[in-house]
Amino acid sequence: MAEQRYVYTTHATEARGRKMGNIESVINEYASEGWRLSETLERDGTTIGMVFEREV
Template sequence: MTEQRFEYKTVEFSGSLRKRDAEPTLVEAAAEGWQLVETLDIDGTTYEFVLERPIE
């Protein structure tokens, strides 16, 4: 059995983390197979979404 491997990327997001504001960015990433694993608060209005997806 092989261990699952992942690739990672970050996406910068500026604005509110309210669902209606952040959702389009995350839905677009999910359509490409990315999953949100962490949200980093850069300065209170800018965030980095850390995303991962399996390497095939």
């Protein structure tokens, strides 16, 4: 079986006061370019970034 290979990119999120930016639109934008949300990065219970992957 061939090994799958991926490339990764990250997107930092910005909290404005107690509101987050529109995460859904960011995910949809990356998805339209072939990226898949792989993981979220959190600090103190707040999402501070997202990791996206796609096959090479």
